Amino acid sequence: MKTINSPNGKIVIVIFSFLISLYLLSENSHPFLSCKSENITIKKDSIVPWQVPEISSIADNTEGTEIKLGKSIFVDTYRYIGPDVKDVSKRFAGTNMDCQNCHLKAGTLKNVFGLIGTYTRYPEMDTRSGKIINIQERINNCLMRSMNGKAMPEDSKEMKALVAYIKWLSIYVPKGTRTEEQGIPKIQLLSRAADTSSGRMVYLGKCMTCHSEDGEGALNIPGNIDVPADSMKGYDYPPVYGEFSYNEGAGMYKLLTAASFIYSKMPYHYSELTVEESYDVAAFINSKSRPVFKDAGKDYPDLKLKPIDSPFPPYSDSFTQLQHKYGPYGPMLKEGEKSIMIKPE
Numbered sequence: 001m002k003t004i005n006s007p008n009g010k011i012v013i014v015i016f017s018f019l020i021s022l023y024l025l026s027e028n029s030h031p032f033l034s035c036k037s038e039n040i041t042i043k044k045d046s047i048v049p050w051q052v053p054e055i056s057s058i059a060d061n062t063e064g065t066e067i068k069l070g071k072s073i074f075v076d077t078y079r080y081i082g083p084d085v086k087d088v089s090k091r092f093a094g095t096n097m098d099c100q101n102c103h104l105k106a107g108t109l110k111n112v113f114g115l116i117g118t119y120t121r122y123p124e125m126d127t128r129s130g131k132i133i134n135i136q137e138r139i140n141n142c143l144m145r146s147m148n149g150k151a152m153p154e155d156s157k158e159m160k161a162l163v164a165y166i167k168w169l170s171i172y173v174p175k176g177t178r179t180e181e182q183g184i185p186k187i188q189l190l191s192r193a194a195d196t197s198s199g200r201m202v203y204l205g206k207c208m209t210c211h212s213e214d215g216e217g218a219l220n221i222p223g224n225i226d227v228p229a230d231s232m233k234g235y236d237y238p239p240v241y242g243e244f245s246y247n248e249g250a251g252m253y254k255l256l257t258a259a260s261f262i263y264s265k266m267p268y269h270y271s272e273l274t275v276e277e278s279y280d281v282a283a284f285i286n287s288k289s290r291p292v293f294k295d296a297g298k299d300y301p302d303l304k305l306k307p308i309d310s311p312f313p314p315y316s317d318s319f320t321q322l323q324h325k326y327g328p329y330g331p332m333l334k335e336g337e338k339s340i341m342i343k344p345e
């Protein structure tokens, strides 16, 4: 106190405040310094490149055998846990689809639900259930929804193998780091609702040849598979609607997710659709009948965290269910979020 009252003390305080103001100003306005503070945030969870481990690096031991089994289950799911396998107790998936029908190239392809870095993030807060879930629960979510099946016990051989494989996919993504190419890219917003009748025309012209006229896909011809399988009924082209497709609780049943996936990757190997065609055809396939998921309305217990394209009420806003299902989404974005691009959840 004494020093403050003395003339020297005042000078010290004035100089001190001046230096503080300079510092604050520079933090907010100086490009170099703000760049520096960004670096500090990134350091907390640094970004590592999308690096796919080499299959040849899998050791020839018990652990390696489990990883390889996990990969086979991921790629040929129907042979191990499909609805037609001989051992009835192993029929966990409700369809003969494979995990890689959506997680392309055994989950190694970036920007299409690739799983490099997934293992590192779990356990993770899951807004859909409103709780923290582990990797086994996340896999079971895909089994119950995307594959219209039932949950697999966490200690089953098949679950352990899938987890071992997914863990191995992240060997170059240690704790405290992450990849940037997970999930699916942002897609441009349409200023209109998606149109299922235009979508039907896109489907007939550009999808039907592979996914078939009734959306049920095409099973492979048993003679064509080189490995003797327990169940022979995998798909050459997976179903996109109908009783063997993903159910209404699946991520793909949300318009933005489906439109973005289709825009980036379909028709397979060509990806030649416009943004509008992608929305319309996604709306068309999701307007057709598919298995229900009875608890879909209970998803996202915190309504404020519900994705705008969730087709099931209740909602925290006053837009109709139809607008949530088909858009337009622009008006639903909150102030400050306005953008022509949107990231599907």
Ligand code: HEC
Binding pocket: 100, 101, 102, 104, 105, 202, 203, 206, 207, 208, 209, 210, 211, 236, 237, 238, 239, 240, 245, 246, 252, 262, 266, 267, 268, 273, 281, 282, 285
């Ligand atoms: C040349 C054949 C071909 C065409 C044409 C094609 N797809 Fe696919 N599609 C595939 C294959 C193959 C997969 C599975 C990918 C894998 O297993 O690697 C797939 C996967 C999908 C999936 C995810 C899995 C599922 O069944 O739900 C959707 C959705 C899909 N396609 C939609 C479309 C739409 C919409 C079109 C038309 C714009 C289209 N596809 C055109 C071959 C094709």
Ligand code: HEC
Binding pocket: 074, 077, 097, 098, 099, 100, 101, 102, 103, 113, 115, 117, 118, 138, 139, 142, 143, 146, 147, 162, 166, 182, 183, 184, 246, 250, 251, 252, 257, 345
């Ligand atoms: C019909 C398409 C589809 C099929 C089939 C499918 N999934 Fe998924 N999966 C998704 C979608 C969509 C997501 C959400 C992606 C996201 O949140 O970025 C997802 C997410 C995941 C995640 C979490 C990814 C992350 O980084 O948080 C895991 C793990 C996963 N799936 C595993 C599997 C396994 C194992 C199978 C097979 C048993 C499977 N999936 C089958 C569509 C599918």
